[in-house]
Amino acid sequence: ILNVEQSPQSLHVQEGDSTNFTCSFPSSNFYALHWYRWETAKSPEALFVMTLNGDEKKKGRISATLNTKEGYSYLYIKGSQPEDSATYLCAFSILKYIFGTGTRLKVLA
Amino acid sequence: GAVVSQHPSRVICKSGTSVKIECRSLDFQATTMFWYRQFPKQSLMLMATSNEGSKATYEQGVEKDKFLINHASLTLSTLTVTSAHPEDSSFYICSARDHRETNEKLFFGSGTQLSVL
Numbered sequence: 001i002l003n004v005e006q007s008p009q010s011l012h013v014q015e016g017d018s019t020n021f022t023c024s025f026p027s028s029n030f031y032a033l034h035w036y037r038w039e040t041a042k043s044p045e046a047l048f049v050m051t052l053n054g055d056e057k058k059k060g061r062i063s064a065t066l067n068t069k070e071g072y073s074y075l076y077i078k079g080s081q082p083e084d085s086a087t088y089l090c091a092f093s094i095l096k097y098i099f100g101t102g103t104r105l106k107v108l109a
Numbered sequence: 110g111a112v113v114s115q116h117p118s119r120v121i122c123k124s125g126t127s128v129k130i131e132c133r134s135l136d137f138q139a140t141t142m143f144w145y146r147q148f149p150k151q152s153l154m155l156m157a158t159s160n161e162g163s164k165a166t167y168e169q170g171v172e173k174d175k176f177l178i179n180h181a182s183l184t185l186s187t188l189t190v191t192s193a194h195p196e197d198s199s200f201y202i203c204s205a206r207d208h209r210e211t212n213e214k215l216f217f218g219s220g221t222q223l224s225v226l
Contacts, residue, residue, distance in 0.1 A: 004152070032212075032213065034214060034215070036215075036217075041219070042219060043113065043115075043216075043217040043218060043219045043220075044202075044204075044215075044217045045110075045217075046110075046214035046215065046216070049212040049213065049214045051212075089152075089153070091215075093213065096143075096155055096158070097143070097155065097215065098155075099145075099152045099153040099154075100152055101150065101151060101152040102152070
């Protein structure tokens, strides 16, 4: 059974703090790792799709790294803002998409 | 980016009734759509893969006669929960890939919260 684990489950940070979350996935037969941001009452929105070991992607204050050999990806948010409050999901795709339970981030003003 | 519209966003129904949820790709053609279900504090669980013009592929443990999927056009897939029971109460969400994009990211609807009384 393929399993994707995310930690922490939830996180409260102060505005301006930097933070990071972890996504662990099976390291064998890797195809792609996705990160999504899901705000309450909205649709999940794709942040990154990563395919290469050592890959690092950046979108504004958010960046992600990928280690396919050891089966983990980190998502970093620099200088968190209240609008960053959301659930961050990762998904491992190999024929189908397997999601983690997400990290719920709350940024306090 | 591509937009996926899902309706209704919330539905409350009596036990034994059927509920239809629609998922539309608004600005792209989706040959494949995915239906997920999420229980509180759990991950999105794939229920089935909906293929335009052919039968859906159901995941193990998902009753195809209970959860009817129709993907009659390139922009519309529907999920019908037949003879709904309280244990079917859950959050249902659809997604699709825009095949114009090469990175296979998913575009999601906003989900449907189903409550069966």
